[in-house]
Amino acid sequence: MLQIKNVYKTFNPGTINEKKALRNLNLTLEDGDFVTVIGGNGAGKSTMLNMIAGVFPPDAGKILIDDIDVTRLPEHKRAAYLGRVFQDPMMGTAADMWIEENMALAAGRGEKRGLHWAIKNKQREEFKELLKELDLGLENRLSTKVGLLSGGQRQALTLLMATMKRPKLLLLDEHTAALDPKTAAKVLELSEKLIREEGLTALMITHNMKDAIHYGNRLIMMNEGQIILDIKGEEKKKLTVEDLLRAFTRLSGNEFVNDRALLAK
Amino acid sequence: MIGFLNALPGAAAQGIMWGIMAIGVYITYKILDVADLTVDGSFATGAAVLVVSMTSGLSLPLSMVLAFGAGSLTGLATGLLHTKLGIPFILAGILTQLGLYSVNLGILGKANMTLSNRNYQLLVNRKDVYSSLIISIIFAAVIIGILYWFFGTSMGHALRATGCNLAMARANGINTNTSQVIAIIISNGLVALSGALTAQWQGSADVGMGRGAIVIGLAAVIIGEVIFGKVFKNFALRLAGVILGGVIYYVVITVVLNLGFDANYLKLLSASVVAVFLAIPYWKKSWQETRVKEIKEVEENAAD
Numbered sequence: 001m002l003q004i005k006n007v008y009k010t011f012n013p014g015t016i017n018e019k020k021a022l023r024n025l026n027l028t029l030e031d032g033d034f035v036t037v038i039g040g041n042g043a044g045k046s047t048m049l050n051m052i053a054g055v056f057p058p059d060a061g062k063i064l065i066d067d068i069d070v071t072r073l074p075e076h077k078r079a080a081y082l083g084r085v086f087q088d089p090m091m092g093t094a095a096d097m098w099i100e101e102n103m104a105l106a107a108g109r110g111e112k113r114g115l116h117w118a119i120k121n122k123q124r125e126e127f128k129e130l131l132k133e134l135d136l137g138l139e140n141r142l143s144t145k146v147g148l149l150s151g152g153q154r155q156a157l158t159l160l161m162a163t164m165k166r167p168k169l170l171l172l173d174e175h176t177a178a179l180d181p182k183t184a185a186k187v188l189e190l191s192e193k194l195i196r197e198e199g200l201t202a203l204m205i206t207h208n209m210k211d212a213i214h215y216g217n218r219l220i221m222m223n224e225g226q227i228i229l230d231i232k233g234e235e236k237k238k239l240t241v242e243d244l245l246r247a248f249t250r251l252s253g254n255e256f257v258n259d260r261a262l263l264a265k
Numbered sequence: 266m267i268g269f270l271n272a273l274p275g276a277a278a279q280g281i282m283w284g285i286m287a288i289g290v291y292i293t294y295k296i297l298d299v300a301d302l303t304v305d306g307s308f309a310t311g312a313a314v315l316v317v318s319m320t321s322g323l324s325l326p327l328s329m330v331l332a333f334g335a336g337s338l339t340g341l342a343t344g345l346l347h348t349k350l351g352i353p354f355i356l357a358g359i360l361t362q363l364g365l366y367s368v369n370l371g372i373l374g375k376a377n378m379t380l381s382n383r384n385y386q387l388l389v390n391r392k393d394v395y396s397s398l399i400i401s402i403i404f405a406a407v408i409i410g411i412l413y414w415f416f417g418t419s420m421g422h423a424l425r426a427t428g429c430n431l432a433m434a435r436a437n438g439i440n441t442n443t444s445q446v447i448a449i450i451i452s453n454g455l456v457a458l459s460g461a462l463t464a465q466w467q468g469s470a471d472v473g474m475g476r477g478a479i480v481i482g483l484a485a486v487i488i489g490e491v492i493f494g495k496v497f498k499n500f501a502l503r504l505a506g507v508i509l510g511g512v513i514y515y516v517v518i519t520v521v522l523n524l525g526f527d528a529n530y531l532k533l534l535s536a537s538v539v540a541v542f543l544a545i546p547y548w549k550k551s552w553q554e555t556r557v558k559e560i561k562e563v564e565e566n567a568a569d
Contacts (some may be wrong), residue, residue: 053436079438092436094429097422105426108419109438115415118422161437 080110092158311457336457415471466562
């Protein structure tokens, strides 16, 4: 489904701030894989996701989605294949636009933005049905500005928008990190439900090792721009947080350092 | 006083014409969230193209279309300087504006050119104030109608999303560069149209006539927002608020001039007024932040 082949990325090369973010990264996802991604500070997790999304191109290597080479495809063209939810709840929606307008924007992903009405009446009903599933009372607030919603509501809406066109790949970049624990758990449950019901392929970065073990069918651990651990299926179900910490120390020769992960434990 | 009342319809007509330019400014400043300084040049471009087209025998409608087209091209220039050459927006606008001074001189062939209403059929002119006022109102209403439709389309939504949140727009498959260029093209087309109307009103085009246009445009946008923002929520009404902002601006200027204010200081006055209006939200915010509220007051607010 997704293939990342020998990808390298260095930020600020040749300067004192040089940062080798990805070093010969290789990853292949199967259809329907729900992969959780963990790793220390600066391991390259977000860089990997942004690279897949096309925020910046790799220095070397190839990225394929369903055998289509997207390595040099600009971000807005790749969007046709992808659904994305960001860490910052403000980032995934347009604050000055209404809920229904935001949803119509997402519904037009991968389509031409022509001179036809942006929202059809039939769509409004579909939007309402989708919002009902969130159980946040948003279905009666279609013409509310998104900027007036709470962080959790916005993140739930972003999730809905990211999945409504059934993307080939859903990218979740620590999308619950900025929410309070209760809301975070709710949004995470919702993510899992949407992925399961739609049978989506997903990559989810998380700082919470318990979540990384609990959710998905596959777990990868990154360190210094590479994948150092890749656990699937039955083996993953038996994992514990201690296993992961031990594995990290063994494979990297370091203690696991991630500010948020340590605090979250 | 009588002099002022007599001047009022003319000031209103002029305010509406400049209000059309202000709608152009609204599209870049409010919807796209950038300050486009091309305006000072494209306003005169619209005026110059109209006067030259008409004096060389073209019809009024065709001349208006050409003025709009020329303004659109100036917007395209700024848009491409920004998106294709990576020049920061403000600087791109300043470069186009500077270059346009020469272009406008080239179009006119001299610093200014007259267009007499005796020889040509014009839409508006200052000798016929009332019909000019009515025609300006109709003109503004048609433009608001077209923009209301446009910003309700899929393309219009893409433009709004681009101005609101670039990352979100791209993640939803919107080519934000294209969106920005389209918005600046429309904006400067409208600005040029306003210049074309103003040239008819005053019976001439002048290379310097756009100087400070951006400030007047901002003044109209801000006045419209401050006065009507709470009431006018609908997009079409907000655009109408911008036009009214232009009218208020011109009426105030007329009052000030009637009170014996030296016209030489008019631009200084405009700049000061805009500076104050831009500063008000900032002052309000920092004042609210520095002031420690009484506990009672906070509790009352919470109870609301």
